[in-house]
Amino acid sequence: MSLRIAYLTGEYPRATDTFIQREVAALRARGLTVESCSMRRTGAEHHTGPEQREEAAGTFHVLEATLSPRCLIAAHLAAWRRPGAWLRTLRLAWRTSPGGVAATLYQFIYLAEAAVLAQHLRARGLTHLHNHIAKSSCTVAMLASEMSGIPYSFTLHGPDIFYEPYRWRLDEKIARARFVACISHFARSQAMAFSSPEHWSKLHIVHCGVDPARYDGPAPDAPAHLLFVGRLAAVKGVPVLLEVLQGLIADHPDLRLTLVGEGPEREDLERLAAPLGDHVDFVGYKSQDEVAALLREATALVLPSFAEGLPVVLMEALAARVPVVTTRIAGVAELVEDGASGLLVPPGDVVALRAALARVLADPEARRRMGEAGRVRVVEEFASESEAAWLAALFEGYATDTPPKTLRPESCA
Structure with missing residues (x-):
């Protein structure tokens, strides 16, 4: 009709x-x-x-x-x-x-x-x-x-x-x-x-x-590059991520965190990130193609939110064979299977988030396995x-x- x-x-x-x-x-x-x-x-x-x-x-x-x-x-x-x-x-x-x-x-x-x-x-x-x-x-x-x-x-x-x-x-x-x-x-x-x-x-x-074809390619092999994509607002848990980053840099001196997005708390977050120097980069809004390019250079996507629906950026990361580290809230577990396509942690838990990121950064084989499983999941139910x-x-x-x-x-x- x-x-x-x-x-x-x-x-x-x-x-x-x-x-x-x-x-x-x-x-x-x-x-x-x-x-x-x-x-x-x-x-x-x-x-x-x-x-x-x-x-x-x-x-x-x-x-x-x-x-x-x-x-x-x-x-x-x-x-x-x-x-x-x-x-x-x-x-x-x-x-x-x-x-x-x-x-x-x-x-x-x-x-x-x-x-x-x-x-x-x-x-x-x-x-x-x-x-x-x-x-x-x-x-x-x-x-x-x-x-x-x-x-x-x-x-x-x-x-x-x-x-x-x-x-x-x-x-x-x-x-x-x-x-x-x-x-x-x-x-x-x-x-x-x-x-x-x-x-x-x-x-x-x-x-x-998402369009899986936009993100198709070999699994990324970046050793220490974390990516965050989302609004720069309290609900996304960025202060928790910055606190975790301080504890990870000692073991990963080349660790970088790129934050994509804008929001009402950007200036506050930039001040909070200032002691981390060049380890943190705020890059503002990016187009879909630019986000896809950043995913091709990422070790993992991290989204430590306190509240979500079902974040599309997680689908984009998994379609790009990038493992995700995120919080076990709302519908997230309907997309991300803990230990299979990513790691799920309690919201606001600094210790758990640090342990999950340390695990992902240290194990390239686990990253590859989770990335492949994540892409299969997205192609089957989130295309x-x-x-x-x-x-x-x-x-x-x-x-x-x-x-x-x-x-x-x-x-x-």
Whole structure:
């Protein structure tokens, strides 16, 4: 069937969410029409390559259109052609407010944005709305769906929404969605905890994927180069990693740590890393190709996070045959098998992280074995092409009232 899908998220394209770009590209390659929408326009620092620049140029920016009085008035006038739907949406916005003056004001801002988005969907002839990240942009998607009659679905990531599920009315979003793509069994279990059992059958698992071919090559043979890729924020556990590094340098005087990414705590982390001198290098955002090149020079990828969904950078490392050292949290163990494709440690445990990194640095044969096992795992269950095929089956199945009955494709169930 011919589906015309709008993809919505808070910021698109974004350097930290390249998996969404891969998903969009893979769906388009399967013949689906996918048009990107973003609540806000991303800055130039996120356009790290031609793929991002091209996507940015073709993206509809909801907030910008809402701030145009002409667009805003036209959208609400168009919505009033279906006054019953507009009033239902108003009631939905009011009813799903978490309370308080500021939160209620934001609900009316979301209502204004929803009208603009609904008008865009109708004008473009789009037949389905899919959202990534189930917070404010998903609230707009839910309201736009109610106003326009166009069904919506969303991808549930976490972990932050699981801290405030009632504020973001995860229960209501799940109930109204055509289906929910959960990135892991862990994410699905959290969705089940905050929704009625009658909706559990439409909670499917769709992994964020990578293109294994982009990272294919011989296993790296770098003796002492650790790589971190992620936001420079407290939740990623970088201070713990820097403390561990101090204890490792004595045994590995050539040890280097490259940190890829930006974030609110970069300056604080740079001050914390200053005593380590040239052993630590902050390099900012990098394109997908640049990250792939860094992985080809890495001994291991280390991600000592305190909270995660299911980090795509772990998939990228394993696809590149690079072992990973990370924390045993959320859905991570669904990807990384401890001792087989990497090492899992308790979050915040300096001693355990130091021991795991020392083990990886000292044993090249174990690194090779874990890297090979990790690549097999990614190719089998985390390839963007096969995950897009499964997501396309969900879009098409629910559109024709013949939804798949399994959590994962039959081949992976």
